[in-house]
Amino acid sequence: MKICIVGAGYVGLTSASVLADLGHTVCCVDTNKEKIKSLNLGEVPIYEPGIKELISKNKDNLTFSSNVVNTISKYPVILIAVGTPSLPDGKTDLTYIHSVVDLIAETLTSYKTIITKSTVPPGTNEEIHNRLIQKGIAPELFSVVSNPEFLREGSAIFDMMNADKIVVGMKKNDKKSLPIMKSIYQGLEAPYIMTSLSGAEMIKYTSNAFLATKISFINEIARICDKYEVNIEDVVRGISTDPRISPHFLQSGLGYGGSCFPKDVRSLEHSALEKNITPLILQAIQATNHTQVDFYIDKLSSAFDNLPGKTISVLGIAFKPNTDDTRCSRAVQLIDKLSQLGCKVNTYDPKATLPFIGKANIIQYTTLEQSVTDTDCIIIATEWDEFRQLDWKKIKELMKGNVVLDARNCIDPSSIYELGLDYIGVARS
């Protein structure tokens, strides 16, 4: 099958490499000429384990182009994977989606299956269908399919190849799209969840909102445990043998970040408010998440007579391990807040780069050793394996002070205490 993937971001590139690996002829297009140029030179503009190798393995049937119109016009299957960021009021910005749909409308002369993989609010795919009709495209010339994506950054290839489901939303009278979707994903052993266009959109938002709920819930419980000197890990162990609860997504820490949970929970709140539903739980999830970084800074302040002026090494910049993505990273927010408080911040990340430059009291180092040297305190802000396995004896020799704040509950407090360092965590008694 010939598939054009629109958008060479995390989802577009993962889809392109996986679908090419499944044997399809794939062209991935993007308006960002620099991105396409580097992809055509064999470079991959994002860090995602395994993606470079998979692109290279499938180079015979995977191409990249910045000629979006030309490619869209030639391919019968268009998979849209462009960004859907938040507007200031939380509503989803559909500008990129609309511009792709308009390009499809301009060039459509033979039947196309238009698949929306980007996360879009309930009602969007119906709007896409109506937009094409309003532009004079005959309904028998196209089908719109909602096919949301559930991969995680850092394990994107694995997640797509081992999907636990393939959600397909279609219009009631659509008889053509299901066989096309099944042949696109032929080779993946995942159950199909069939629903309406808006049903598929709601499944995606509900999934992300539910996962974000688990995180904010456990962070709130950790705050209570902290006051009663109870170890949060004991509590999680104690509840998670119950299959109704499960052990997943109950890691307390700085809170959720990334390009999706913050924007998608806000977007779902916005969709609810538009229909006069007050989404109290969605609002509470966000309120807890927004105050997590401050909660950790308060904990840190209690370890010093005067926090401003101290030199702090923040280990981790990415919003989670195994990615270079810093969008809505809690680590970045922590770095920014500490610098605003008057601390000197050294930072280091194995893959990610600070999204801002030129702040006098923030320095990103290229080695961990440089970042921790002569610091009063070390904060683990992203739980990269490299930070879980630190040689704390060596680190202690490099540091000036003796405080370690584990903001991701990823190190064993006893290994820190043994060396005479002070371990600070939330609910890690």
Ligand SMILES: NC(=O)C1=CN([C@@H]2O[C@H](COP(=O)(O)OP(=O)(O)OC[C@H]3O[C@@H](n4cnc5c(N)ncnc54)[C@H](O)[C@@H]3O)[C@@H](O)[C@H]2O)C=CC1
């Ligand atoms: N990042 C993730 O882990 C996941 C993201 N999603 C959803 O997938 C969508 C894409 O997310 P990411 O891949 O992270 O986005 P991204 O921001 O990494 O990439 C989007 C790409 O689309 C390109 N683009 C924008 N307008 C275009 C146009 N008119 N024609 C061609 N290319 C265009 C941009 O230049 C950019 O390279 C979003 O809706 C997101 O919510 C869903 C599941 C996982």
Ligand SMILES: O=C(O)[C@H]1O[C@H](OP(=O)(O)OP(=O)(O)OC[C@H]2O[C@@H](n3ccc(=O)[nH]c3=O)[C@H](O)[C@@H]2O)[C@H](O)[C@@H](O)[C@@H]1O
């Ligand atoms: O729609 C999306 O974009 C994707 O959003 C998340 O994937 P992702 O953002 O890549 O990463 P997660 O592993 O879900 O982590 C999100 C945030 O939650 C935090 N988190 C995660 C798990 C946990 O137990 N505790 C916790 O604080 C992470 O540190 C990170 O900041 C979902 O897990 C994917 O299923 C979904 O496809």
